Amino acid sequence: MEPLIGMGVLALIGVAATIAGASEDLESDVGSQSNPNSQVQLAPQMMFPHRIYNKAVSGEPPSNALMCSVGAAVATVLISEFTLSPLFALVIGSLVAACVHGTFAVTSTMGRAASQRRFKQPVYLDMIRSHTPVIMGYSFITTFCVLIVSYLMTVVLGHPFPLTMLAFIWGITVGAIGSSTGDVHYGAEREFQQFEFGSGLNASNSGNIVRYGESGVRNGYDNSWFCAKFGGPVTGIAFGMTVFLGSWVTTIFDPAVSIARGWLSVVAGVVIVLILIIWNWKIEVKARNAFGPYKEDKPEEASA
Amino acid sequence: MIDALMANILWMVFIVVGGVLISWSVHFVPVGGAPAAMAQATGIGTGTVQLAAGAGLTGLVSAGFMMNVTKDLPLILASGAVGAMIMISVTMIVGTWVYVYGVGCVPSSAKVKVDPITKYRQDLYVSQGTEGHGLPTVSFVSGVIGGCLGGIGGALIYYSLIEVGVTAGLAASASSSVTGNELVGIAAMFAIGIFFVNAVIPSYNIGGTIEGFHDPKWKKWPKAVMSSFVATILCAIVAVIAISQLGGI
Amino acid sequence: MSAGGAGGGATAAYPQQTIMAIGAVGGLAGIYLGHFMPPAFSFFGGLGAICAIVWGADAVRRVASYGLGTGVPSIGMIALGMGIVAALFGLSVGGIAGPIVSFIAAAIIGAVIGVLANKVIGMGIPIMEQAMVEIAGAGTLAIIGLSVVIAGTFNYADVVQNVVANGYIALIFIIGGMGILHPFNANLGPDEKQDRTLMLAVEKAAIAVVITGFASSLHEGLMAAGLNIFVGLVIWAFAFMKYYELVKRDAFSVVGTGLLPSAEELE
Numbered sequence: 001m002e003p004l005i006g007m008g009v010l011a012l013i014g015v016a017a018t019i020a021g022a023s024e025d026l027e028s029d030v031g032s033q034s035n036p037n038s039q040v041q042l043a044p045q046m047m048f049p050h051r052i053y054n055k056a057v058s059g060e061p062p063s064n065a066l067m068c069s070v071g072a073a074v075a076t077v078l079i080s081e082f083t084l085s086p087l088f089a090l091v092i093g094s095l096v097a098a099c100v101h102g103t104f105a106v107t108s109t110m111g112r113a114a115s116q117r118r119f120k121q122p123v124y125l126d127m128i129r130s131h132t133p134v135i136m137g138y139s140f141i142t143t144f145c146v147l148i149v150s151y152l153m154t155v156v157l158g159h160p161f162p163l164t165m166l167a168f169i170w171g172i173t174v175g176a177i178g179s180s181t182g183d184v185h186y187g188a189e190r191e192f193q194q195f196e197f198g199s200g201l202n203a204s205n206s207g208n209i210v211r212y213g214e215s216g217v218r219n220g221y222d223n224s225w226f227c228a229k230f231g232g233p234v235t236g237i238a239f240g241m242t243v244f245l246g247s248w249v250t251t252i253f254d255p256a257v258s259i260a261r262g263w264l265s266v267v268a269g270v271v272i273v274l275i276l277i278i279w280n281w282k283i284e285v286k287a288r289n290a291f292g293p294y295k296e297d298k299p300e301e302a303s304a
Numbered sequence: 305m306i307d308a309l310m311a312n313i314l315w316m317v318f319i320v321v322g323g324v325l326i327s328w329s330v331h332f333v334p335v336g337g338a339p340a341a342m343a344q345a346t347g348i349g350t351g352t353v354q355l356a357a358g359a360g361l362t363g364l365v366s367a368g369f370m371m372n373v374t375k376d377l378p379l380i381l382a383s384g385a386v387g388a389m390i391m392i393s394v395t396m397i398v399g400t401w402v403y404v405y406g407v408g409c410v411p412s413s414a415k416v417k418v419d420p421i422t423k424y425r426q427d428l429y430v431s432q433g434t435e436g437h438g439l440p441t442v443s444f445v446s447g448v449i450g451g452c453l454g455g456i457g458g459a460l461i462y463y464s465l466i467e468v469g470v471t472a473g474l475a476a477s478a479s480s481s482v483t484g485n486e487l488v489g490i491a492a493m494f495a496i497g498i499f500f501v502n503a504v505i506p507s508y509n510i511g512g513t514i515e516g517f518h519d520p521k522w523k524k525w526p527k528a529v530m531s532s533f534v535a536t537i538l539c540a541i542v543a544v545i546a547i548s549q550l551g552g553i
Numbered sequence: 554m555s556a557g558g559a560g561g562g563a564t565a566a567y568p569q570q571t572i573m574a575i576g577a578v579g580g581l582a583g584i585y586l587g588h589f590m591p592p593a594f595s596f597f598g599g600l601g602a603i604c605a606i607v608w609g610a611d612a613v614r615r616v617a618s619y620g621l622g623t624g625v626p627s628i629g630m631i632a633l634g635m636g637i638v639a640a641l642f643g644l645s646v647g648g649i650a651g652p653i654v655s656f657i658a659a660a661i662i663g664a665v666i667g668v669l670a671n672k673v674i675g676m677g678i679p680i681m682e683q684a685m686v687e688i689a690g691a692g693t694l695a696i697i698g699l700s701v702v703i704a705g706t707f708n709y710a711d712v713v714q715n716v717v718a719n720g721y722i723a724l725i726f727i728i729g730g731m732g733i734l735h736p737f738n739a740n741l742g743p744d745e746k747q748d749r750t751l752m753l754a755v756e757k758a759a760i761a762v763v764i765t766g767f768a769s770s771l772h773e774g775l776m777a778a779g780l781n782i783f784v785g786l787v788i789w790a791f792a793f794m795k796y797y798e799l800v801k802r803d804a805f806s807v808v809g810t811g812l813l814p815s816a817e818e819l820e
Contacts, residue, residue, distance in 0.1 A: 035351075041741070049813050050813065057739070058625070058734055059354050060354070062626055066727045072724075073764065076768075080771060103793070104731070107756065107757075110796075110800045111750075111800065112740065112742055113800075113804060114749070115743065115746075117804060118744055118805075119743075120818065122804070123808070125809050126809055153365075159369050160485060162719050164723050165723040168726070169364065173358045173391065176355050176357065176359070179341070180355060181395060181398040183349060183350075184341055184402045184406070185402050188349075198407075198408035198431075199432065200407070201343055201433075201434065202432055204433055230405075242362065242394045242395070246365070246366055246387050255373050255383075256374075262373075265386075269387075273448055276396075276397045277448065280396065281441045281444075283400050283401070283411075284404075284410070284411045284422075284424075287411065294428065295427075305646065354626075357630075486713050486717060486718040489719070493726070496726070497636075503630075504634070505631075505674070509674045531669035531670070531674055534669060535665060535666050542662075546644075
């Protein structure tokens with residue numbers, strides 16, 4: 001393939017992946033999914049009933065893998081059986097995936113609330129009606145962008161895996177990244193904004209999530225509004241970087257040309273990883289100096 | 305059936321080695337589970353299985369792409385390792401952004417007093433009522449090692465399964481269409497299945513959370529590696545037979 | 554197929570043996586009916602998969618209530634990881650007895666992993682061995698059942714060509730796995746009820762039948778695909794309405810809208 005075309009496709013893949021990552025995180029914030037949801041789940045038990053969606057659709061990786069592989073399977077059928085244009089096929093596939101995801105979301109929030117009968121957590125139907133379309137909308141964007149990434153990789157870059165399997169793997173990856181990065185902003189900061197900034201959640205405050213908003217009762221919209229300012233975009237950058245850098249090293253140093261080129265791509269990848277290690281270390285040092293220790297160093301004074 | 309196993313004994317050994325590597329790699333990946341998502345524990349705020357699978361399968365995608373153009377085993381393994389390492393280090397660096405800039409806490413470990421790599425004091429920087437938070441340098445390096453091992457393991461399994469198919473007389477050429485190739489499909493799916501089995505076993509071993517190779521729990525790895533060794537032998541036998549049968553139809 | 558669909562009393566628990574029998578016998582019967590009947594009747598494979606998924610969800614419910622140390626999803630992932638290897642192995646060597654061979658292979662792998670989890674890793678969950686056997690078996694039957702929906706048969710060559718080569722196996726892997734792990738995960742809580750959890754398993758399995766039914770149009774033609782989708786949708790609609798009824802029965806209250814309960818109400 002022409003290196004220039006390869007670069008263009010790669011840029012498109014990177015953009016689509018970035019959007020997918022951002023919408024994946026916001027989807028999990030508006031519905032409250034994955035690990036931060038353990039606090040939403042705990043809240044009624046601690047006498048804090050709430051009006052926050054309890055979208056316990058397993059972890060984010062399986063749920064995103066499900067969305068993406070449903071979308072890819074439907075798109076594959078439409079492309080090969082009905083000879084539909086790939087763009088339409090991917091849109092329809094994503095639409096079906098969003099509907100399937102909607103049923104998972106509705107059943108889990110109703111089921112979890114119903115299983116908290118003794119803590120007097122009501123099921124708010126208006127909250128379910130208003131949040132489910134937003135969840136489906138975000139999941140549509142995520143699925144569509146992941147399908148674009150997978151489709152371009154399969155058809156244009158010539159990856160040997162079939163579309164559905166590639167979409168499945170990228171679904172697992174986008175979920176793993178989303179739950180590792182953006183969710184922390186929701187879980188550690190937004191859910192517990194009433195406590196002092198600059199520390200982790202004190203275990204004694206577990207379950208005491210913020211339940212009232214700027215006006216009225218807080219809901220998932222307020223959470224995604226907040227997370228869209230930081231958690232969502234950085235998740236997008238993370239997934240975009242993963243997909244882009246992973247393919248970039250083999251596009252710059254094409255292993256099809258020679259084995260030596262292939263090894264250069266490996267070296268380039270290792271250099272990227274080393275840079276990231278050093279970057280993390282720099283941030284750590286900066287944070288230690290800027291925020292300072294939380295405790296006095298008593299034992300060391302005593303020993304000295 | 306026995307003939308097929310004997311003919312592919314080398315590939316079966318490779319599959320078992322791959323499974324053991326995956327199992328070992330999970331012990332290196334610093335995951336704090338649900339508490340880490342609330343900055344209550346050191347590590348990445350997600351589940352062990354999910355993160356290991358995310359990294360390892362990203363490595364599988366890289367290795368699959370590399371296998372398309374070359375048959376050089378060390379290069380394929382290296383590209384699998386690089387793919388997984390890039391995924392996990394990007395995830396961790398962005399996690400650090402969120403912990404430091406979004407939550408405002410210092411990366412620190414509660415399991416050790418000083419970071420074995422940077423020699424920085426850790427206990428003073430752990431905020432009240434938590435078990436540490438964020439990713440200190442030692443956890444980051446440990447995670448990169450974990451990604452590397454997992455990527456090699458996944459790529460090794462995939463490569464071996466493809467070779468079993470090639471021995472049975474199948475071709476593994478790319479088709480550049482949405483519907484792929486039989487051998488690639490079955491080998492990738494078996495690799496994913498064996499990957500999940502070997503990612504769940506160690507996550508039960510460490511109870512869902514670990515900070516990295518400096519964590520006392522890390523010393524429990526021989527148990528999980530032994531279990532994965534036995535489990536992967538079983539998986540390897542059935543997978544090799546299933547793929548060998550593919551040659552006859 | 555109406556496992557868990559009989560409704561029953563508010564707290565009446567279906568005994569474990571009944572559900573095991575429904576899962577194993579119903580699953581195998583569905584698979585064989587789907588295999589031997591003409592392609593238009595491949596939805597029987599889907600009915601078998603529904604039985605197997607209900608069984609798997611019940612087994613997850615029993616083992617996950619012990620607390621696994623990590624999330625419920627992990628056990629669904631290991632189930633399908635074992636299931637996918639065992640399923641294709643059985644179909645490749647078993648011929649007409651394929652699903653049974655797969656089932657036995659899955660039970661052996663599951664038993665070994667269960668023993669390893671308890672004896673070597675030391676999880677100390679008394680029913681771990683049995684649960685692993687059940688979950689692996691259920692996962693295998695779900696995979697084969699859904700493959701029969703797509704391919705119309707469990708003949709190894711057809712399954713590999715129509716299900717594995719085009720990657721639908723990844724869809725079956727995750728949709729079957731979610732069917733098994735989602736019901737208990739979505740109903741987690743102190744007031745979880747077995748009939749509600751199992752009804753959710755039926756609902757999720759029906760979605761799997763609809764999606765695999767659509768995928769079957771590639772190989773079986775539009776008529777068979779339409780019938781598959783129709784059967785799946787009918788079961789889905791029934792199960793969803795039933796599930797909503799059970800939610801209304803079990804919840805503290807189901808309200809159109811409202812503010813949070815006041816401090817006095819919580820006393």
